[in-house]
Amino acid sequence: MVGKVVQKGMDMGAAGIRFLLNDQQVDLADMPADAMLLDFLRETRRLTGTKEGCNEGDCGACTVLIGQLRDGQLHYAPMNACIRFLAQVDGCHVVTIEHLRGPGGALHPVQQAMLDHHGSQCGFCTPGIVMALYALWMVHPLPTSAQVKVALQGNLCRCTGYAPILRAAQDIAGDPAGDFLAAERTTIIQALQDMAQDAPAAGAALRPRDLDQALALRAAHPDAVVVAGATDVGLWVNKHLRPMPQVLHLSQIAGFDRITQTADAITIGAGASYAQAAPVLAAASVKWMLKRPLQWFTK
Ligand code: FES
């Protein structure tokens, strides 16, 4: 499968939205600025394994994995497709529950653990929970209870109860290094790097690649709504039905999400997520606390 992982879709021009969806390349032109990823997955692609619950980023039923290149490395994170603009996944790898597979077409180890521990009743939350646990397992194959709780804090289950799900999360077999996404990593990185060569998109969804382009587009389109994460603006679209004729996305600006550390300062890019910043801040606060008693003793 690795050699065939990226099947080219219909090329509709460099100005459109281009991303990998599971093992397919998607090329879209002339999408409205308020097109949302979840609607595209369910209504256009009929990938209905990804569920719509709250449609406001609270329940996690719509969780998918988004793989992004950062400094040449591919990072996957679970995200809510309901409040993700389609333009925000331009240049990314979107992985849905339909793509999960174990060796030889068996259940994926995450799915198997959920089955073994009776972690699903009605099943509506299950695809989102599986995707959240998959993202955790790729980084922490033997997670602590605290890591599991953090990983699932955006996923609601209304009927199973959480105990079986928590037990499943700590009993996932297999080695992430041998997982299918790990095996396909080189091909996916190459495909995403090829997409990054495309010209920045114009039209309804403006996606500057650097700060100069962002400032120029802002000056030329002062009425465009500026979007970084979309946790608020996604609700303007889904709940307030507010017209969104043009959006200026900041998520593709190189280095905008970079976090750098020196001996006495941490600089967090305005596009960095809380999840990126949290471990850096936690490590720094531990160092700070370790230093304090020494300072008190030496006063
Ligand atoms: Fe509830 Fe997306 S549908 S978070």
Ligand code: FES
């Ligand atoms: Fe029914 Fe979780 S299994 S909501």
